[in-house]
Amino acid sequence: MRNLDCSQEVPNDFFDTVLASKRNSNKDPDYTLRVEGYKPNVRLHFDDYNLRFGSNTLVGINPIGYNGQVRDDLLKLYKYDNSVIQKLKTEITTSINGRIINSCQNCTINAVNSLDHIVPKEEASEFSVHPKNLFPSCSQCNGIKNRFWRENGQFLFLNLYTDSLPNLQYLFPIVNYNNGVPEINFSINNPNGIDGHLYNIISSHYTRLDLINRFILDADGVVSDLQYRIHSLKGELSRQQIIDSIINYENAKRANNGYNYWKSLLTIELVNCKALMDFFFLPKVVGI
Numbered sequence: 001m002r003n004l005d006c007s008q009e010v011p012n013d014f015f016d017t018v019l020a021s022k023r024n025s026n027k028d029p030d031y032t033l034r035v036e037g038y039k040p041n042v043r044l045h046f047d048d049y050n051l052r053f054g055s056n057t058l059v060g061i062n063p064i065g066y067n068g069q070v071r072d073d074l075l076k077l078y079k080y081d082n083s084v085i086q087k088l089k090t091e092i093t094t095s096i097n098g099r100i101i102n103s104c105q106n107c108t109i110n111a112v113n114s115l116d117h118i119v120p121k122e123e124a125s126e127f128s129v130h131p132k133n134l135f136p137s138c139s140q141c142n143g144i145k146n147r148f149w150r151e152n153g154q155f156l157f158l159n160l161y162t163d164s165l166p167n168l169q170y171l172f173p174i175v176n177y178n179n180g181v182p183e184i185n186f187s188i189n190n191p192n193g194i195d196g197h198l199y200n201i202i203s204s205h206y207t208r209l210d211l212i213n214r215f216i217l218d219a220d221g222v223v224s225d226l227q228y229r230i231h232s233l234k235g236e237l238s239r240q241q242i243i244d245s246i247i248n249y250e251n252a253k254r255a256n257n258g259y260n261y262w263k264s265l266l267t268i269e270l271v272n273c274k275a276l277m278d279f280f281f282l283p284k285v286v287g288i
């Protein structure tokens, strides 16, 4: 999990570009004209959003609470397949070195195939196409988040544009080895003194998105990958050299994918499990 840079689009201009991409239908010839009429009020709320985004105080924002036709019209502005929205997604998911980050940063398990509304569009239709309110996500995370976003004045999920992830470990893999099969679990703790407010959001994010169970479901792939890597290097390097190179490689990946990137932390924990390594370094391992 890593932070992403938000879009550099000017929010009011982006709204205009999305609106310009919309066509009136024969059934509804006045659609774009009606949305033009909502713009002055929407812009006021965009200003509030921008200020709060800058000071990371979005949690206190008060949505207009539009309903009826206005709400329906504003919700219609957002469509994942719209070319303007797709261009925005490409901008946000392209790193400074030009590489596409196609993994959902809410979970780092699935590919991005949707944009999550940080302030849910159902509650705040005026932000349905605010560029800083759209975060690339997989549909699984997006579906779980649904309309939930704040409770008792606190965000329930990380805003990976504005909540700076710490370079301190809070995710801890647990590996128990039994007869060739590693049992894997994870815990979330704060022994390294992450700011309490941020840690609460991190903990809520992982719990609500059920990330630990989702990591465990996906963990066999990490174990198999490690087994193949060790097998491919066994004839070339010593056991210690292989372990050191794997740890170096995973730490380099954490620099890009996040300090608490679960696959790298798990791989490091696996190579630190002596009994498992004794098994993997047997001359011939069953299953390879």
Ligand SMILES: [Zn+2]
Pocket: 104, 105, 106, 107, 108, 109, 110, 137, 138, 139, 140, 141, 142
């Ligand atoms: Zn996800």
